[in-house]
Amino acid sequence: xxxxxxxxxxxxxxxxxxxxxxxxxxxxxxxxxxxxxxxxxxxxxxxxxxxxxxxxxxxxxxxxxxxxxxxxxxxxxxxxxxxxxxxxxxxxxxxxxxxxxxxxxxxxxxxxxxxxxxxxxxxxxxxxxxxxxxxxxxxxxxxxxxxxxxxxxxxxxxxxxxxxxxxxxxxxxxxxxxxxxxxxxxxxxxxxxxxxxxxxxxxxxxxxxxxxxxxxxxxxxxxxxx
Numbered sequence: 001x002x003x004x005x006x007x008x009x010x011x012x013x014x015x016x017x018x019x020x021x022x023x024x025x026x027x028x029x030x031x032x033x034x035x036x037x038x039x040x041x042x043x044x045x046x047x048x049x050x051x052x053x054x055x056x057x058x059x060x061x062x063x064x065x066x067x068x069x070x071x072x073x074x075x076x077x078x079x080x081x082x083x084x085x086x087x088x089x090x091x092x093x094x095x096x097x098x099x100x101x102x103x104x105x106x107x108x109x110x111x112x113x114x115x116x117x118x119x120x121x122x123x124x125x126x127x128x129x130x131x132x133x134x135x136x137x138x139x140x141x142x143x144x145x146x147x148x149x150x151x152x153x154x155x156x157x158x159x160x161x162x163x164x165x166x167x168x169x170x171x172x173x174x175x176x177x178x179x180x181x182x183x184x185x186x187x188x189x190x191x192x193x194x195x196x197x198x199x200x201x202x203x204x205x206x207x208x209x210x211x212x213x214x215x216x217x218x219x220x221x222x223x224x225x226x
Contacts (some may be wrong), residue, residue, distance in 0.1 A: 001201075001220040009189060012226040013046035016187055019222065020047075020126060021054035023183040024061055027125040033060045036095075037124035037173065038087070039138070040065065040079025043187065044128065045086045052092035061095040063088065066127060067139035067172035068100035070110040070160075077168065098122055100158070100171045110160045110171050117171075118157040124173070127181040129221075133192050135200060135208030138178065139163065139170035142207050150174045151212060175212060184217050186210070189226045197223070 006012040020036070027034035038044060063083065071077045080099045088097055106113040129137045136142060140150055141163035150159050156177035161170045178184065188197055200211035214221050 001214060001223060003223045003225060006224065006226040009046060009226055012187065012189065012224050014050055016047045016128075016185060016224045017050035017054055019224075020051055020128060020185060021056050023126045023185075024056045027182065028057050028060045033062070034126065035062045035064060035098075035122055035124045036126045036128070037064050037066045037181070038083060038128045039067065039130045040069075040082055041130060043130050043189070045082065047128075047187070048083070048087035052087050052090045054091070056091070058092045058095045061092075062098050062122065063092070063095045064098040064122060064124065065100050066124075066129060066178075067170055069166075069168040069170060070101065070107050071168055072104045072107045073099060073101055075107075110169050114158045114160055114171055121157050121177075123156055123177065124181050125183065127173075127178060127184045129178075129184065129186045129210075129213070131186060131188050131193060131196065131210050133196055134165070135196050135210050136163070137186070137210040137213055139166075139172035140175070140209040141165065141170075142209060144170075147206060147209065151206060151209070156180045175216075178213055179217055181217075182219065184213075184219070184221045185224065186214075186221050187224045194225065197225075 144161040144163045146161045204211045204215035
């Protein structure tokens with residue numbers, strides 16, 4: 001694992017965008033195309049607004065999500081809506097988009113979306129993660145009843161989780177899918193998350209799901225801190 005310290009959030013966003021762009025370039029050179037799975041929320045927005053200008057062969061990239069809330073595609077809480085608004089524009093506007101929730105019917109029954117996604121699973125080459133102060137990453141929440149299944153299922157894919165601390169059911173990549181990615185990036189900011197990260201680095205435990213990802217990724221995770 002490599003850690004990179006940054007003085008400001010803007011520095012972190014720029015550095016992360018450059019690194020993701022380079023990882024996509026390598027994947028495209030190796031096989032002609034690449035799949036990028038990104039996280040939602042507000043934290044990645046500044047990075048997306050830089051990444052979309054990177055000189056990547058965006059026509060060879062498919063963008064998808066690490067996780068999504070079970071809400072309609074244009075809902076204010078939709079990770080997909082945020083990605084479309086902040087990333088899939090300018091140069092990146094020609095990238096293919098693979099949403100996790102396609103319509104209101106899938107939002108109402110997220111298991112149907114998972115069945116569709118897993119039937120023709122699109123393995124990400126590059127994964128960009130965030131982390132909560134409870135140690136969750138993607139939608140692998142410590143209190144989710146489905147956490148053990150998400151961590152132990154050997155086949156890469158998506159799963160529905162129901163964290164009690166979140167207002168919506170979630171669709172998320174399972175651990176096997178995260179570990180199968182060639183490159184993985186984790187972005188964190190603030191003293192609280194720094195303390196959680198230090199604890200996660202000591203011993204992998206399901207009570208801090210991010211710790212399991214950090215401990216088991218075969219190439220190591222690049223952590224961008226501020």
